[in-house]
Structure formats: C-alpha cells, structure tokens
Amino acid sequence: MIPVLSVNKLSKSYVQHHGLFSKKAITAFAPVSFELEQGKTLAIVGESGSGKSSLAKALTGVITPSSGSICIDGVNMADKDHKQRCCQIRMIFQDPTTSLNPRSQIGRILKSPLLLNTELSEQEMDIRVSDALRQVGLLTEHAQFYPRMLSSGQKQRVALARALILKPKIIVADEVLATLDVSVRSQIINLILDVQREQNISFIMVAHNLGIVRHISDEIIVMHEGHIVEFGPTADVLDNPQHTITQRLLMNQQVQFRK
Amino acid sequence: MANHNVFREDHIRSPLAHSWFLYQQNTIGMVALWALIFILILTVIGPWIAPYPMDHKDVSALLKAPSWVEHGEVHFFLGTDDLGRDLLSQIIYGAQLTFGGAFLTVFLALVIGSVIGIIGGMSSGMQASVLHHFLDTLLSIPSLLLAIIIISVLGPGYFNTLLAVFLALLPLFTRAVYRAVHDELNKEYIIALRLDGATPLRILRYGILPNIVETFVSQTTRALTSAILDITALGFLGLGAQRPLPEWGTMLSDTMELVFLAPWTVTLPGLAILITILIINIVGEGLRQAILKGMD
Numbered sequence: 001m002i003p004v005l006s007v008n009k010l011s012k013s014y015v016q017h018h019g020l021f022s023k024k025a026i027t028a029f030a031p032v033s034f035e036l037e038q039g040k041t042l043a044i045v046g047e048s049g050s051g052k053s054s055l056a057k058a059l060t061g062v063i064t065p066s067s068g069s070i071c072i073d074g075v076n077m078a079d080k081d082h083k084q085r086c087c088q089i090r091m092i093f094q095d096p097t098t099s100l101n102p103r104s105q106i107g108r109i110l111k112s113p114l115l116l117n118t119e120l121s122e123q124e125m126d127i128r129v130s131d132a133l134r135q136v137g138l139l140t141e142h143a144q145f146y147p148r149m150l151s152s153g154q155k156q157r158v159a160l161a162r163a164l165i166l167k168p169k170i171i172v173a174d175e176v177l178a179t180l181d182v183s184v185r186s187q188i189i190n191l192i193l194d195v196q197r198e199q200n201i202s203f204i205m206v207a208h209n210l211g212i213v214r215h216i217s218d219e220i221i222v223m224h225e226g227h228i229v230e231f232g233p234t235a236d237v238l239d240n241p242q243h244t245i246t247q248r249l250l251m252n253q254q255v256q257f258r259k
Numbered sequence: 260m261a262n263h264n265v266f267r268e269d270h271i272r273s274p275l276a277h278s279w280f281l282y283q284q285n286t287i288g289m290v291a292l293w294a295l296i297f298i299l300i301l302t303v304i305g306p307w308i309a310p311y312p313m314d315h316k317d318v319s320a321l322l323k324a325p326s327w328v329e330h331g332e333v334h335f336f337l338g339t340d341d342l343g344r345d346l347l348s349q350i351i352y353g354a355q356l357t358f359g360g361a362f363l364t365v366f367l368a369l370v371i372g373s374v375i376g377i378i379g380g381m382s383s384g385m386q387a388s389v390l391h392h393f394l395d396t397l398l399s400i401p402s403l404l405l406a407i408i409i410i411s412v413l414g415p416g417y418f419n420t421l422l423a424v425f426l427a428l429l430p431l432f433t434r435a436v437y438r439a440v441h442d443e444l445n446k447e448y449i450i451a452l453r454l455d456g457a458t459p460l461r462i463l464r465y466g467i468l469p470n471i472v473e474t475f476v477s478q479t480t481r482a483l484t485s486a487i488l489d490i491t492a493l494g495f496l497g498l499g500a501q502r503p504l505p506e507w508g509t510m511l512s513d514t515m516e517l518v519f520l521a522p523w524t525v526t527l528p529g530l531a532i533l534i535t536i537l538i539i540n541i542v543g544e545g546l547r548q549a550i551l552k553g554m555d
C-alpha cells in the first residue's frame with residue numbers, strides 16, 4: 001500500500017540572531033524519515049524540548065524546514081505555499097483559547113478556509129459550516145457565537161471542525177488533549193476516532209499520555225533531542241521498549257499511575 | 260408575536276459592541292464623553308457662536324470681572340483681560356487652536372504612524388530591526404524637548420508648533436503599533452489564519468486590526484494629552500502661537516503678570532486646559548477598560 005505521507009530526511013534548525021551580525025543555529029530536530037498510511041494514526045512522544053512541536057509545525061508549514069522533503073501522495077509539499085498545503089494537511093494547535101481569534105464569530109473562523117480555497121457559493125459555505133459543526137457535536141447556532149462564549153472543550157471541537165472542513169488527508173494535532181480535563185478529553189478522543197473511521201483521515205498526534213497513545217495510535221515515534229530513537233507499531237514499542245529513553249518514559253508514567 | 264427568547268441573550272453582541280455596552284454603564288465615562296463631544300462641537304462651530312470677533316478690544320471694559328462677581332457684566336460673561344478682550348470669546352477661539360490643533364495633529368500622526376508601524380510590524384528581518392532601533396533612539400527623547408529642538412530649527416509660530424508636535428508624536432504611534440502588530444503576528448490564531456492560505460491583507464483586516472483596538476485607543480488618549488500639553492507649553496514659553504492668537508497656553512503666559520490683579524484671566528484658560536485633559540483621560544481610560552473587559 002502506498003503511504004499517504006512520506007517524510008524524507010526532514011530537519012529544522014532555528015537561526016537565532018545575537019545583535020546585528022552574529023548568529024547561532026539551534027537544532028530542533030535532526031534529519032528524520034518516516035511514512036504514514038491512510039487512515040492510520042501516528043503518535044509522536046518524547047520529553048519536552050525534544051523537537052515534537054517543531055516537527056509538527058514543519059509538517060504543516062508553520063515553519064519552513066531546513067532540509068528534506070514532505071511528500072503527500074507523492075507530491076513534495078516542502079516548497080508549496082499554504083494554499084496548496086491546506087487542502088492536504090491541517091494543524092490543530094495545543095491551546096484552543098489562543099488558536100481561535102477572539103474577535104471572530106465561529107462561523108467566520110470556519111468559513112475562512114472555504115472562502116480562500118474553494119469556489120463554493122455563500123449558501124454552500126454556510127451548509128458546509130453547519131455540517132462541520134454538527135459533525136463535531138456542536139449546534140448550527142454556534143456559528144454566531146464568539147470564542148469567549150464557549151467552553152474549552154467546545155473550542156477544541158471548533159478547532160477540529162476547522163481542520164476537517166477542507167477535507168484534508170492528514171491532520172496534525174500538537175498536544176491537543178493536554179489542556180483539557182479528563183472527561184472532556186475522552187469525549188474529544190472518541191470524536192477523533194469517529195471522524196477518522198468515517199473519513200479515513202490520517203492523524204499525527206503529538207501526545208504525552210502513553211495510555212492514550214496506546215489506545216488511539218497505530219504507530220509511534222519516540223523522539224529524544226531531535227532524533228527518532230524508536231519507531232514502530234505502538235503495541236510492539238510500548239510492550240517491548242528497546243531504547244532507554246522509551247523505557248524511561250514508560251517508567252515515569254507508571255510511577256504517576258501508582259500514585 | 261410572542262417573544263420566545265426571554266431567557267436567552269436576544270442577540271449576540273460582537274466583542275466591540277459588548278465593550279460599547281459596558282462603557283455605557285459607566286456614568287462618569289458617559290458624562291465625560293458628552294463633554295468631549297461638546298468640546299468637539301464648540302471647536303467646529305466656535306467662530307459662529309463666540310459673542311465677539313477674535314481681535315475685538317473694548318477699551319471701555321478693561322479687566323472686567325466674570326459676570327457672577329460684583330462689578331461683572333453679563334455681556335462679558337467670563338470677564339475681560341487688560342486689553343478689553345472678552346475671555347469667553349477668546350477661550351472659544353482658543354479651543355480651535357489648542358484642542359482642534361491637537362486633534363488634527365494626533366489624527367494625522369495616528370494615520371501615518373499606524374501605516375508605518377503596520378508595514379514595519381508585518382515585515383521582518385533587516386528592515387524591521389533598523390526601524391526598531393531608530394524609533395528606540397527617537398523615543399528616548401521626551402516629546403516636549405523634541406518639539407523644542409524642532410521649533411528651534413523651524414522658528415517659533417503656531418504652524419511650526421503643530422509640525423513639531425506631529426513629528427514628536429509620529430515615533431510614538433509608530434512604535435506602539437509596530438509592537439502590537441509584531442506581538443499579534445506570533446499568536447496562534449494568526450498562524451492558523453495564515454495556514455488557511457490568507458493573504459497578508461486579510462490577516463491584517465480580520466486577524467490583527469480587531470485585536471489591537473486597545474492599543475489605538477490608549478495611544479490616542481496619551482497622544483492627545485501630550486499634544487495639548489506640548490502646544491500649550493510651547494505657547495506659554497513664547498515659542499508657539501503668538502498673540503493675538505488666543506491659544507490657551509499663550510493666553511496664560513500673556514496674563515501671568517495679572518495673576519493678583521485679575522486672577523480670572525489666568526485661572527480660566529488654565530481651567531480650560533485642565534478640564535479638557537481630564538475629560539480626554541476619563542474617556543480614554545474608560546474605553547480602554549471597556550475594551551479589555553469586553554474580551555472576556
């Protein structure tokens with residue numbers, strides 16, 4: 001089966017300017033390569049600072065990678081602009097309170113990708129918006145709301161709707177569950193699993209909680225200091241960790257569970 | 260038709276409309292807003308409602324006290340100065356020079372400074388960094404001092420005063436808007452908008468501008484205050500508007516030696532300055548608070 005996403009030797013180093021002329025490069029992640037099949041979920045785990053967010057951002061085009069290629073269905077996306085990318089790959093940010101414009105109605109937030117990337121009429125866009133809202137368990141009336149009127153769980157649903165509305169092949173989610181409380185978290189997880197089953201979307205989830213990772217993901221990448229130290233089917237990696245970093249992550253969380 | 264929406268908010272207000280709603284609950288703020296509108300109207304129609312022409316001198320009525328004091332006369336409502344000029348008319352004309360001049364100057368500085376600030380804030384790299392350092396240097400000089408330096412080059416006079424105040428205010432607006440736009444650009448909802456494929460213009464229109472209204476309001480308030488203070492200070496120092504122009508600061512310096520003989524000639528222009536600045540600050544601060552509260 002042909003993978004929907006294949007990442008080849010992708011790397012990113014940030015250039016920091018000190019004063020006018022001197023600069024320093026910080027490696028966020030070293031060249032990494034991996035593939036993802038359609039409808040599968042890939043989890044990325046690792047300590048903080050290991051380059052997970054940078055990888056997620058480079059995949060979706062928030063930052064430009066320093067080298068390497070990102071192929072979706074065989075087309076290299078690395079040098080494409082946002083317009084060409086966003087119908088293929090979309091991002092959900094960690095904190096829904098900062099990723100929704102406080103001055104825009106939910107309807108307009110959801111309409112903006114349609115307006116910019118499709119030729120739909122005003123009416124068709126309204127229908128797509130209310131469909132998307134209902135798909136994530138909200139009401140059509142929520143289109144008139146402003147973000148401040150929603151709870152954080154509802155906001156994260158809106159963020160998911162924004163990611164889904166262009167019917168992309170891949171959705172990248174950077175620690176979307178971290179800011180939600182436990183009950184809301186399981187609702188969102190189930191929502192994601194439902195959506196994935198219906199539309200056969202591939203997910204890349206940056207996550208922290210290995211219990212959740214085991215539940216939702218098919219494959220897992222363990223990162224440490226910008227390198228992939230382990231990559232494989234989730235069950236295999238978590239049941240039989242080869243690398244000390246993976247073992248340490250598992251141990252940390254087991255200690256937490258016992259407490 | 261029956262109203263089914265008794266328990267629901269009957270319509271959903273936008274954050275800015277909500278801020279305006281909050282501001283309307285603020286009684287002092289509303290009073291000050293009406294007073295500000297009154298001053299604005301006075302500034303515009305002053306020449307038509309002032310009882311006497313600007314250079315009218317009545318030699319038979321020198322140093323008349325205000326009408327409510329003994330020896331005061333009702334047709335010189337606020338009294339006269341040492342040349343027999345009606346103070347009420349002078350203050351009304353002065354509103355145009357002091358408040359009107361400050362208002363126009365601030366408006367121009369706001370528009371031009373914002374354009375530069377937005378362009379600087381949206382661009383990155385060398386351009387922005389040069390602008391940033393240049394503005395920081397300019398801003399380390401107090402605005403009045405900068406205005407005095409500019410006046411000393413251009414020479415004294417009312418128009419040069421406005422020019423100097425404009426040039427002193429410009430970096431203030433530019434930097435504030437630059438900062439706000441720059442901070443805004445790093446927010447996730449702007450990144451999300453960019454990922455939607457939005458053009459920079461669209462990002463500016465829907466993402467940035469609605470979220471930096473607070474910066475505009477607080478900067479305009481500060482700039483208006485500082486413009487009025489600078490114009491009157493330069494007038495008072497004899498560097499700004501010259502007599503016969505009844506600019507409030509010029510009036511003050513003109514009548515300073517009469518302070519014991521005819522205190523009202525000093526107090527009244529002074530009060531005009533004070534009250535105008537007070538009103539501007541009450542309105543500005545009220546709006547700012549309402550905008551911040553309207554966010555959540």
Ligand SMILES: Nc1ncnc2c1ncn2[C@@H]1O[C@H](COP(=O)(O)OP(=O)(O)O)[C@@H](O)[C@H]1O
Nearest residue numbers: 014026027028047048049050051052053054055
């Ligand atoms: N904008 C940035 N500029 C410079 N360095 C950055 C920037 N963002 C992240 N980094 C650095 O890159 C590394 C990886 O960070 P990040 O991708 O955020 O890791 P994680 O999401 O796993 O915590 C860290 O060392 C961090 O300091």
Ligand SMILES: [Mg+2]
Nearest residue numbers: 049052053054
């Ligand atoms: Mg992170």
